[in-house]
Amino acid sequence: MRTVTDWLGGLSGPVVYAVVAALVFAEDALFFGFVLPGETAAVLGGVLAHQGGVSLGWILVTVVGAAVLGDSVGYEVGRRLGPRVLETKSLRRHADRIGRAQDLIRRRGPAAVLLGRFVAFFRALMPALAGVSRMPYRRFLLFNALGGLLWGVGFVLLGYFAGAAYTRVEGTVGRTAALVVAGVLVVAVLVHYVRGHRGEHAREKERGHPGGDD
Numbered sequence: 001m002r003t004v005t006d007w008l009g010g011l012s013g014p015v016v017y018a019v020v021a022a023l024v025f026a027e028d029a030l031f032f033g034f035v036l037p038g039e040t041a042a043v044l045g046g047v048l049a050h051q052g053g054v055s056l057g058w059i060l061v062t063v064v065g066a067a068v069l070g071d072s073v074g075y076e077v078g079r080r081l082g083p084r085v086l087e088t089k090s091l092r093r094h095a096d097r098i099g100r101a102q103d104l105i106r107r108r109g110p111a112a113v114l115l116g117r118f119v120a121f122f123r124a125l126m127p128a129l130a131g132v133s134r135m136p137y138r139r140f141l142l143f144n145a146l147g148g149l150l151w152g153v154g155f156v157l158l159g160y161f162a163g164a165a166y167t168r169v170e171g172t173v174g175r176t177a178a179l180v181v182a183g184v185l186v187v188a189v190l191v192h193y194v195r196g197h198r199g200e201h202a203r204e205k206e207r208g209h210p211g212g213d214d
Contacts, residue, residue, distance in 0.1 A: 016054050017062045020045045024066040024152075028127050029073035038067065038123070039155045046159020056160060064152035071113075071127040071144045078131025085128050097121055101129055110135060110143040117147030 020041045027038035042063045049056040078085050086098060101122050104112040113130055116122035130140050 013054050016045075016048060017058065020059065021062050021066040024063055025070035025073075027124055028067070028070040029077070038070075039120075039151070042152060042155035043159035043162070046156040046161075047163040048159075049156070050160045050163030056156075060153060060156050063156050064148050067117075067148035067152050068141075068145050071148065072141065074127030075131040075135075075137065075140055075144075078128030079134065080131070082132055085132060094121070098125065098129075101125055102133075105129055105133055105135070110139040113140055113143040114147040114150075117144075117151045123151075 023041035024038040045054065045059040045063055046056075048054050049059050086092075101112075101116065104115065104122070105126070108115065110130075113126055113135075116126035127140075127144070
């Protein structure tokens with residue numbers, strides 16, 4: 001993470017905004033989230049804001065705007081291509097998770113767009129599935145914007161405060177230990193978040209598919 005932030009920090013401000021925006025946008029618009037989750041770019045943007053390389057306010061606007069726009073493009077791709085969008089080789093390998101995402105849309109409607117924003121796989125796929133299901137765009141946009149706002153602000157601030165912790169520790173115990181502390185902070189929060197949502201989805205699946213034969 002330090003190497004990436006150093007590389008981004010060496011770029012001019014507008015280029016940093018463009019790189020972060022492109023990564024967040026591509027996650028949902030181009031299914032790029034299967035390779036690099038968008039929260040990675042959001043967290044890095046927050047770290048750079050703490051270092052003074054970019055404005056915290058503008059990186060927040062950049063991340064939230066790119067998230068909402070990327071979801072909207074993903075929705076349009078799903079609406080225009082229909083079920084064909086799910087027939088690509090990369091998606092056929094995830095048929096079970098795609099089925100769970102479709103079930104979530106059927107049960108929760110537009111609220112699934114908001115819930116899916118906080119689970120990496122669902123975040124990359126949910127906009128296209130909403131388009132495939134012909135969800136009204138205005139309803140989709142409302143929950144998309146709310147999810148993008150909560151997600152973008154949350155992960156940028158996570159990076160910002162992780163950067164603050166890095167700076168404080170580095171001044172007393174050295175760069176290596178500071179890197180460990182900052183890395184553990186970011187990883188621990190992300191793992192806790194993902195596990196919580198996986199547990200929630202598992203409980204929902206158990207309620208929807210009770211085990212045992214009569």
